[in-house]
Amino acid sequence: MITRTPSHSTSWYQCGRAAAARTVADGVCWAEPSDRGAHHVGTTSEDRGLAVSRPTVSSVREHYDGVLSPHYSRLLGDFDAKVAEQQALLERLGVRAGRPGAMAVDLGCGSGVHSIALTRLGFRVLAVDFCRPLLAELRERALRLPIDTVAGDVRDMETLVPPGAEAVVCMGDTLSHLEREADLPRLFAGVATRLVAGGCFVLSFRDLGAELRDLDRFLPLHASDDVIMACMLEYEAHTVKVHDLIWVREQEGWTFRKGVYRKLRLTADVVAAHLTSAGFAVEGHGALGGMVALRAVLAGPPSS
Numbered sequence: 001m002i003t004r005t006p007s008h009s010t011s012w013y014q015c016g017r018a019a020a021a022r023t024v025a026d027g028v029c030w031a032e033p034s035d036r037g038a039h040h041v042g043t044t045s046e047d048r049g050l051a052v053s054r055p056t057v058s059s060v061r062e063h064y065d066g067v068l069s070p071h072y073s074r075l076l077g078d079f080d081a082k083v084a085e086q087q088a089l090l091e092r093l094g095v096r097a098g099r100p101g102a103m104a105v106d107l108g109c110g111s112g113v114h115s116i117a118l119t120r121l122g123f124r125v126l127a128v129d130f131c132r133p134l135l136a137e138l139r140e141r142a143l144r145l146p147i148d149t150v151a152g153d154v155r156d157m158e159t160l161v162p163p164g165a166e167a168v169v170c171m172g173d174t175l176s177h178l179e180r181e182a183d184l185p186r187l188f189a190g191v192a193t194r195l196v197a198g199g200c201f202v203l204s205f206r207d208l209g210a211e212l213r214d215l216d217r218f219l220p221l222h223a224s225d226d227v228i229m230a231c232m233l234e235y236e237a238h239t240v241k242v243h244d245l246i247w248v249r250e251q252e253g254w255t256f257r258k259g260v261y262r263k264l265r266l267t268a269d270v271v272a273a274h275l276t277s278a279g280f281a282v283e284g285h286g287a288l289g290g291m292v293a294l295r296a297v298l299a300g301p302p303s304s
């Protein structure tokens with residue numbers, strides 16, 4: 001039996017617990033016995049016919065392209081409210097265009113919350129992400145706004161982004177999606193070459209230093225009439241495996257998609273230390289609903 005769930009939206013950011021409880025209580029069928037329509041990212045298929053499935057961990061890029069991107073923006077709740085909230089956060093962190101049309105770069109921009117907020121703070125924006133479906137969504141949301149998009153890996157700053165940015169932001173946990181901690185120095189060095197002297201680099205990410213245990217690792221992300229999302233966290237020494245589970249109501253019934261990728265377990269101290277080594281003065285950081293926000297100013301010589 002399929003029972004409709006009330007339309008509401010929760011996210012890991014807001015950490016609402018009610019959604020999952022309601023999902024189970026309403027008796028939603030999430031997997032047909034045949035697993036018809038299931039989409040398993042990272043499952044090999046050489047053994048087709050033997051019904052053997054070997055789930056593997058996807059890269060972040062595969063996970064966003066294959067599983068998460070069609071549903072990502074639902075995790076943000078009301079999109080316009082999120083833009084307003086994040087604009088206020090950027091303002092608190094001192095991000096404001098010094099002159100009209102100054103350039104800001106939004107690294108790992110997703111569907112564009114911060115890019116849009118930055119235009120409201122007076123910037124023209126270069127929005128970078130390797131997930132093309134999310135970039136396409138951003139372009140649709142920002143039709144008449146001064147935002148250019150570029151598809152690529154944020155670790156390749158120097159080939160993707162011209163110098164002269166007044167501000168660079170990397171918000172909403174993009175940083176912990178990097179493959180390894182050793183990517184931080186490369187990214188931060190790249191940012192330093194693209195910022196003007198005195199330009200600011202603002203980051204927010206989830207502090208995954210502390211470990212959730214047992215049932216606390218199961219998190220409801222979103223529940224509405226046609227999509228239900230949850231995730232399960234599996235902690236490793238330096239990373240967390242994020243298992244995403246997504247049920248989508250389609251014409252023929254509910255289909256189930258799942259995928260797993262790794263996030264880095266970053267802490268404010270570790271990120272601040274890498275920023276300092278890359279020539280930034282870290283001015284302060286504050287937590288915001290389990291997230292860490294850092295503002296860093298380029299203290300080194302001017303960019304070329």
Ligand SMILES: C[S@@+](CC[C@H](N)C(=O)[O-])C[C@H]1O[C@@H](n2cnc3c(N)ncnc32)[C@H](O)[C@@H]1O
Nearest residue numbers: 064108109110129130131153154171172174177
């Ligand atoms: C958690 S989402 C955050 C999106 C957006 N900043 C927000 O707050 O809504 C992470 C985003 O970073 C992108 N991403 C992760 N690693 C990346 C990389 N190495 N290069 C480019 N994009 C990356 C993903 O495709 C995704 O859009």
